[in-house]
Amino acid sequence: MTDGWTPHHDGAVGDLWTAPQGAARVEVAEPVAVARALAWAADRGLQVQVVRGPRAPTPRALQLDVAPLSGLVAVDEISRVAHLRAGTTWAEAEALVAARGLTLGPVPGCVADTPIMASFAQGDRRRPSPAYGHLTDGVLALRAALPTGVLTRSAVAPRRATGPDLARCVVGAGAALGLAVDVHLQVWARPTTTVVAAVRFGGWDAAHDGAAVALGEGLRPAWWCARRRGRAVELLAGLWGDGTEPDAVRRFVEVTGGDEAPPEDAQAWRDARLDPAAAEAWWPQVVAPRGGLAAAAKGRRGVEAWDLRQAGATLYAPGAAAPPFERDAWAASSDRLAHALRAEEA
Amino acid sequence: MEDGTLLVEALVARVGPDHVRTDAPDRDAYSRDLWPRSQLERLAGDPPTRPLAVVWPGDPAEVAEVVRLCAARGVPIVPFGAGSGVCGGARPDRGGVVLDVKRLKALRRVDPVAGEIEVEAGMMGELLERRLEHRGLTLGHFPSSIVCSTVGGWLAGRSAGQCSSRYGKIEDMVVDLEVVTGDGAIRRTPRADALGPGPDWNQLFVGSEGTLGVITAATLRVHPQPAERAFGGWLMPDYRAGLAVMRGAMQAGDRPAVLRLYDALDTFMVGANPHAAEGGGALSRLKGLLSAGHDGGPSRLKHAVLRAVLGSPALTNAAVRALPARCLLITVCEGEADEVAAAHARLERLAATAGGQPLGEGPGRTWLAHRHDVSFKQSKIYEAGCFVDTFEVATTWARLPALYEGVRRAVGPHVLVMAHFSHAYPGGCSIYFTFAGTGADAVAMRRTYDAAWRAGLDTAQAHGAVIAHHHGAGLSRRAHMPAAHGEARRWFDALKATFDPAGIFNPGKLFAEEGA
Amino acid sequence: MLRLLDAHRHAIDTCVFCPKLCRFACPVAEAAARETVTPWGLMTRIDDVHVGRAPLDAASGALWTHCTGCHRCQAVCKHDNDVPEVLYDARAAAAAGGHAPEALLAWGRSGTPPQPAFDALPEGGPVRLVPGHVDDATVQAAVRLLDAAGHGPLGRPIGGAGASGVRLLEAGLPEAFDAAAGRLADGLEGARLVVCLDPADALALRRDLPARGRTVGAPVQHLTEAVAGRLANLTPIVEGDVLYLDACRLGRGLGVYDAPRRTLEAIVTGRVVEAVMHHAEGGCCGAGAGLAATQPALAAQVGREAVADVPGLPVVVASGVCASHLRVATAGRAVHGWATLVARALSAPSQEEE
Numbered sequence A: 001m002t003d004g005w006t007p008h009h010d011g012a013v014g015d016l017w018t019a020p021q022g023a024a025r026v027e028v029a030e031p032v033a034v035a036r037a038l039a040w041a042a043d044r045g046l047q048v049q050v051v052r053g054p055r056a057p058t059p060r061a062l063q064l065d066v067a068p069l070s071g072l073v074a075v076d077e078i079s080r081v082a083h084l085r086a087g088t089t090w091a092e093a094e095a096l097v098a099a100r101g102l103t104l105g106p107v108p109g110c111v112a113d114t115p116i117m118a119s120f121a122q123g124d125r126r127r128p129s130p131a132y133g134h135l136t137d138g139v140l141a142l143r144a145a146l147p148t149g150v151l152t153r154s155a156v157a158p159r160r161a162t163g164p165d166l167a168r169c170v171v172g173a174g175a176a177l178g179l180a181v182d183v184h185l186q187v188w189a190r191p192t193t194t195v196v197a198a199v200r201f202g203g204w205d206a207a208h209d210g211a212a213v214a215l216g217e218g219l220r221p222a223w224w225c226a227r228r229r230g231r232a233v234e235l236l237a238g239l240w241g242d243g244t245e246p247d248a249v250r251r252f253v254e255v256t257g258g259d260e261a262p263p264e265d266a267q268a269w270r271d272a273r274l275d276p277a278a279a280e281a282w283w284p285q286v287v288a289p290r291g292g293l294a295a296a297a298k299g300r301r302g303v304e305a306w307d308l309r310q311a312g313a314t315l316y317a318p319g320a321a322a323p324p325f326e327r328d329a330w331a332a333s334s335d336r337l338a339h340a341l342r343a344e345e346a
Numbered sequence B: 001m002e003d004g005t006l007l008v009e010a011l012v013a014r015v016g017p018d019h020v021r022t023d024a025p026d027r028d029a030y031s032r033d034l035w036p037r038s039q040l041e042r043l044a045g046d047p048p049t050r051p052l053a054v055v056w057p058g059d060p061a062e063v064a065e066v067v068r069l070c071a072a073r074g075v076p077i078v079p080f081g082a083g084s085g086v087c088g089g090a091r092p093d094r095g096g097v098v099l100d101v102k103r104l105k106a107l108r109r110v111d112p113v114a115g116e117i118e119v120e121a122g123m124m125g126e127l128l129e130r131r132l133e134h135r136g137l138t139l140g141h142f143p144s145s146i147v148c149s150t151v152g153g154w155l156a157g158r159s160a161g162q163c164s165s166r167y168g169k170i171e172d173m174v175v176d177l178e179v180v181t182g183d184g185a186i187r188r189t190p191r192a193d194a195l196g197p198g199p200d201w202n203q204l205f206v207g208s209e210g211t212l213g214v215i216t217a218a219t220l221r222v223h224p225q226p227a228e229r230a231f232g233g234w235l236m237p238d239y240r241a242g243l244a245v246m247r248g249a250m251q252a253g254d255r256p257a258v259l260r261l262y263d264a265l266d267t268f269m270v271g272a273n274p275h276a277a278e279g280g281g282a283l284s285r286l287k288g289l290l291s292a293g294h295d296g297g298p299s300r301l302k303h304a305v306l307r308a309v310l311g312s313p314a315l316t317n318a319a320v321r322a323l324p325a326r327c328l329l330i331t332v333c334e335g336e337a338d339e340v341a342a343a344h345a346r347l348e349r350l351a352a353t354a355g356g357q358p359l360g361e362g363p364g365r366t367w368l369a370h371r372h373d374v375s376f377k378q379s380k381i382y383e384a385g386c387f388v389d390t391f392e393v394a395t396t397w398a399r400l401p402a403l404y405e406g407v408r409r410a411v412g413p414h415v416l417v418m419a420h421f422s423h424a425y426p427g428g429c430s431i432y433f434t435f436a437g438t439g440a441d442a443v444a445m446r447r448t449y450d451a452a453w454r455a456g457l458d459t460a461q462a463h464g465a466v467i468a469h470h471h472g473a474g475l476s477r478r479a480h481m482p483a484a485h486g487e488a489r490r491w492f493d494a495l496k497a498t499f500d501p502a503g504i505f506n507p508g509k510l511f512a513e514e515g516a
Numbered sequence C: 001m002l003r004l005l006d007a008h009r010h011a012i013d014t015c016v017f018c019p020k021l022c023r024f025a026c027p028v029a030e031a032a033a034r035e036t037v038t039p040w041g042l043m044t045r046i047d048d049v050h051v052g053r054a055p056l057d058a059a060s061g062a063l064w065t066h067c068t069g070c071h072r073c074q075a076v077c078k079h080d081n082d083v084p085e086v087l088y089d090a091r092a093a094a095a096a097g098g099h100a101p102e103a104l105l106a107w108g109r110s111g112t113p114p115q116p117a118f119d120a121l122p123e124g125g126p127v128r129l130v131p132g133h134v135d136d137a138t139v140q141a142a143v144r145l146l147d148a149a150g151h152g153p154l155g156r157p158i159g160g161a162g163a164s165g166v167r168l169l170e171a172g173l174p175e176a177f178d179a180a181a182g183r184l185a186d187g188l189e190g191a192r193l194v195v196c197l198d199p200a201d202a203l204a205l206r207r208d209l210p211a212r213g214r215t216v217g218a219p220v221q222h223l224t225e226a227v228a229g230r231l232a233n234l235t236p237i238v239e240g241d242v243l244y245l246d247a248c249r250l251g252r253g254l255g256v257y258d259a260p261r262r263t264l265e266a267i268v269t270g271r272v273v274e275a276v277m278h279h280a281e282g283g284c285c286g287a288g289a290g291l292a293a294t295q296p297a298l299a300a301q302v303g304r305e306a307v308a309d310v311p312g313l314p315v316v317v318a319s320g321v322c323a324s325h326l327r328v329a330t331a332g333r334a335v336h337g338w339a340t341l342v343a344r345a346l347s348a349p350s351q352e353e354e
């Protein structure tokens, strides 16, 4: 245990550690323990942090150590749905499904050690995959613990029309509206071929346009990014397949309309981004509209455009922590919503 | 109704006398949507609950004014698109004001480069799609009700179109929303690709069925008109074989626009099964009655036969079991040539492996050309003194067969039931059940109707399925909503407290009110 | 008079039980944004009144004015329901009960506007002109066009009736229509060809009159049909593109779509542009079946919406009645009646008349 913690036992949450300035820490092994811990923190006005393993105390925060709440509950091989406990990290989860010949899609190194629960709480946008979506997409069911101490339930299905998608309350809202405790995620057959294509363009916006054309033509790389290379901008793409598309790289180059670049460098990039050991934590910085990528990238050194969409793209940069996003006009609503959730309990 | 008069005067002052109506024909027309139960109630002579007034604000600011006026007096507001909802969602059961959104119908922005449009909520679906088509674009959203529903209604009910496996459901197309909330504020949700914190507001307002606010506009993703289409049709040995093809395509990452599998009876009814002559006499009669063109006028005899066939559902459903198990699978791939060719080729491989007998392009082309015809049959059935309704549920591929068979068994004693599988995803699929029945009179029909619904939803829930895939919950599924959501209901209540503190937005929909 | 509706029971039932499948097509419902005035809503009220669930009163009478008789609904309907036909009988019931709006009845009875060019024609002759409710400029243009097409000399119907009286039928005054149309039919006896300038009259003489047991001996044509392919020496007089709007009773009613377009193509330097919906699905100007008289603001809105999707271009419509209405409705947009525009493109010698 890291220094500074004192062990305790509490009637509501069981064993916990505390430290000065209202720091607390509890290990949760069961969904219901998350619910209890959330209620406990809410009663005391503590922030909740989702962590794995010991950390130095954080003032006025409850560290929820979710390491014990990990593992693969079940895999539905027919529907290709993995039922995972939300304390599992993405790297662990991928390894668990890989053992069954399945994949969650690419897991960038920067998210590898993040628990699923934390990614949902953050609204994690660090895996913008054209083929596999964001990490928080592809959810067939999400069970959550509420700060009122109870657990929700949900049928497992690809889509529904039974009112608002209430489980989206926990996506991006920190722990204020609850935390995911287990999730049913779409998984896929592991690719039999993975190649990297590299295509050069005259600038950021040309690269973005090339990517947009590829999307329009139905190409869905497992991952891609645009990065500066000298005066050019290079579009790199991870093309995963089942062997039915032997000319994947050539087709990608043709469709995007740029110049093919040497792949060796691309491979090194790929290793750096997708290898958990080598990767830094990359965070999204700013969303640029279509045609505005060059302007957004100007003056930002070392950025890469990761989330290339028809309508825009997002620039990413390395850093230790998520950038402090500005609270928008909806922040007051978030607060009121969290308050209302608690008030009902009262 | 002193307060009502004052409210109406205030509404008139804000939106103009032509846009507030309190006369009987309007209050009657807006006392229901297309929930078939309302039709049965009407036939049974039950007086509907009529709204106090119908209001047509002309822009978001006027919507906000209406909301403030009603909120101040605690008068319910029922947002109303085109009233094509089939769950009673737009029915003013608590009286109050029906707020018709359809004067808000501007196509505010079309941006083909970004692949986005901004459109107001009252735009009729077909008119939107035609305008997009005129510019070489498509939204890709083709519900069978596209001719009679609005963008706002789609969003409010999580609608699905017939090409959903390529373009997604409406919730998958949303970039952001403009909504008027209970405080009378006009607010725009953060874009789906924005990076700020907070819950996923778009997905909380989408599907809210008028209970959290009035959707006044939305930014939606659009696509170029497809360059190519490939049609496929197969007679599969049974429905499980058909499901294997659909699943294989979706799990391979392909996105065919249409994957549609009819069960044995539905296959028989659409007439694509060359072996169907083996089908039972009652079923042949039924098919004859319903598919003899649309001009074959009504007759007492035809009506009596239809009532006899639907009046003994147990026998008729038993006849279905004697039908050959073979099922029609229709596919349409669209997009750019390479993608279409690859996806269609995979479907051919999958269908061959699963024992499908190829039927060529015919069934797919016929379906595309006549896909709205089936909706016209509804009138014939009601005119004969019978009823018909549909309900759609969804689950994972693994649970689909048990769900299908379970629901068929459960509703079979009450009504004739058939189904098709459509709206496929990598993880699962929806089942669209159509059921038809009758009774000695309208009251008896309503009893049978209720029994069929209850049996269907109970069974779906027992199988762990979601009880609605795209029609919404409204009133028809309200009794099953607590079990569907469990403690997640608290999120809904908190959303209500946050965005509708006066409790005026479509009260009693989705969930029964506390104490009700 | 409610018994008139008995004959429509099947149509009423199919509409009442229909999930509003023609909802998008009804221009009046779309402009009013109002379910009550959709074909489904109109027919449901008719049903309520017919079976005694609702009273036959002024509210019903007023409601039933909300239709232009455009038949777009029928173009969509697989039951082929003729909603206006049922509605006109409902209007008749309202009129008989004293519940019809005065404005509707007055419109039904309204005479043709001053038409000196028509009055100047001799009575009788092989080709007779029925100008209907168009202005004198249209009549003048039509006379020139028919002349250029080799149809002269033109005459008036004997007795001088200049319209079929179809407005009476549409307003719910069927007996008055029978009398008026009968008078016109008498006046057309002995003709070789009858040419109508208002498609509504042509449709009434070709469809409604025979349906009510009376026929016109000679073929009845709309002006566009009568001159189709017979106009030589047309010179392009419009720079750029024009938007062509199908008049409902000419297109869906008489099935005339291409002849007026072909003629237009010869007189514009650009293209004849189609609206988002055209031909059998074409939009409606909003003037028909009395809507412009009973609900002028709504009728104007219908007109604006018909041409809104293709902004800027001059509009051409082959009905003088539609053209006049659209000109007022769209205030400021160039709207041409087909006849006057094409007549301008006839090369000399008659150019000095302009």
Ligand SMILES: Cc1cc2nc3c(=O)[nH]c(=O)nc-3n(C[C@H](O)[C@H](O)[C@H](O)COP(=O)(O)OP(=O)(O)OC[C@H]3O[C@@H](n4cnc5c(N)ncnc54)[C@H](O)[C@@H]3O)c2cc1C
Pocket (backbone or CB within 6 Å): B033, B034, B078, B079, B080, B081, B082, B083, B084, B085, B086, B088, B089, B090, B101, B121, B122, B142, B143, B144, B145, B148, B149, B150, B151, B152, B153, B154, B155, B156, B157, B158, B159, B160, B161, B162, B208, B209, B210, B211, B213, B214, B215, B216, B375, B470, B471, B472, B474, B506, B509, C019
């Ligand atoms: C023949 C037929 C076929 C159908 N086929 C399909 C299909 O293929 N796919 C499908 O998804 N559905 C289908 N439906 C169901 C129905 O058309 C859809 O639910 C549609 O989305 C409803 O749209 P609407 O504009 O008519 O909404 P309404 O019926 O007017 O309203 C539906 C609900 O949304 C709320 N609402 C409406 N507009 C707003 C707004 N602007 N803001 C807030 N709340 C609002 C209402 O209060 C109500 O609760 C079908 C219905 C019929 C009759």
Ligand code: SF4
Pocket (backbone or CB within 6 Å): B379, C014, C015, C016, C018, C019, C020, C021, C022, C023, C039, C040, C073, C074, C076, C077, C078, C079, C080, C081, C083
């Ligand atoms: S006219 Fe036809 S499509 Fe329109 S409501 Fe009536 S039955 Fe339905």
Ligand code: SF4
Pocket (backbone or CB within 6 Å): C025, C026, C027, C028, C029, C038, C039, C066, C067, C068, C069, C070, C071, C072, C073, C074, C083, C084
């Ligand atoms: S004829 Fe035209 S205006 Fe009249 S109900 Fe039909 S579509 Fe509407």
